[in-house]
Amino acid sequence: MKYDFTTRLNRTGTGSFKWDEMYRKAPDLGSGIVPLSVADMEFKNPPQIKQAIADWLDDAVLGYTDPTDEFLDACVDWQRRRHGWQAERHWIVPTAGVVPALFNAVRSLTKPGDGVIVQPPVYYPFSKAVTTLDRTLVTNPLLRTTRDDGSPYYQMDFEDLELKAQDPNNTMLILCSPHNPVGRVWSAAELRRLLDICVKNDVIVVADEIHDDLIMPGHKHTAIMSVADVGEYDHILVATAPSKTFNIAGLQASAIFVPNDDVRDRFRHGLELVPSSELNCFAYPATIAAYTKCDDWLDELIQVVSANFEFLRGFMASYLPEVVVYPMEGTYLAWADFNAWGLSTEELESFMEKDALLFLDEGYVFGKGGAGFERFNLACPRDVLEESLERLVHAAKVRRLGSFAEGDQA
The missing domain is CATH 3.40.640.10 (Type I PLP-dependent aspartate aminotransferase-like (Major domain))
Structure with a gap:
């Protein structure tokens, strides 16, 4: 690809709302965890935009x-x-x-x-x-x-x-x-x-x-x-x-x-x-x-996000088939139904953040019909998504949730 959608960014200390919110919830979290919540991207901006701002600044008031x-x-x-x-x-x-x-x-x-x-x-x-x-x-x-x-x-x-x-x-x-x-x-x-x-x-x-x-x-x-x-x-x-x-x-x-x-x-x-x-x-x-x-940058972005969604959907089907992943026709935000686990909204949120170290947007905040759902931000490098889902499966095994309710079957 022409553009960089693989570099892993560390936005700690930059004022990023979703990163700061993650550390407010888990101040002892340490490094290496990337939040998949608020809808901005874990990608570098298009270089044309940064260059345009720099060029404009040369003569700007x-x-x-x-x-x-x-x-x-x-x-x-x-x-x-x-x-x-x-x-x-x-x-x-x-x-x-x-x-x-x-x-x-x-x-x-x-x-x-x-x-x-x-x-x-x-x-x-x-x-x-x-x-x-x-x-x-x-x-x-x-x-x-x-x-x-x-x-x-x-x-x-x-x-x-x-x-x-x-x-x-x-x-x-x-x-x-x-x-x-x-x-x-x-x-x-x-x-x-x-x-x-x-x-x-x-x-x-x-x-x-x-x-x-x-x-x-x-x-x-x-x-x-x-x-x-x-x-x-x-x-x-x-x-x-x-x-x-x-x-x-x-x-x-x-x-x-x-x-x-x-x-x-x-x-x-x-x-x-x-x-x-x-x-x-x-x-x-x-x-x-x-x-x-920036048309070319956007076209590449869509291919990256689409591939991330297919990876998420395939991963869930393989390891947590009871989780219903809804088709993502647009946005870069995947919507997944965890109600099969039978957890309350409080229990599901606690599991995600404390057990799986996953910082997502909880479905209940979107109003009626959102309870038991999680929203995944897929505008991130593939390795970030892979690590996040691996933590999810590991935590589900430990807690014997869903596919692992009767023991470690996968």
């Missing part, structure tokens, strides 16, 4: 900085090239991250007491944005089912969604597309049906498409804007960012596409109430480089 035409063009052109839909530059509202944008959308496009629909198990800031801002959390849980070949997967409960959308108190739905943590890449038909329901019932759709670039081989992301009609633009806001794709979350760069003028004005007004809504100055050259120079 680090003052307040607005988006340039080059930045806006890069965001628009990326969506056209990679996802096949045409935006306009003036639709873009830059924000310092997708999560602040979600909070602002709830604050500016709904009123206190309104119902906001989420589809759990789902990225937990969705629910936090609703409850923190004194709105009513309305759940439309995803359904667990199986395909004709017996493989597990999730689908939307459209009948339940229609009932929830028909309630005039429910005015917004926050869509995760691709879905974090369950890994679904929604089809055009699914998105079209969702839009039909929401537009008919005057429910605005806030689509978090931050993982839209991280699509595994054999699957294709459908941008919600590519299935929408112009007359539906007043019901759609799309949150995008280069942060997950290129591991630059620390630069706080997001491009929110708001095609309707009135909705955009309301959204911008909401940002005026937040003193720190501007992007930092490094976000602009980094985003431009990411969206104009």
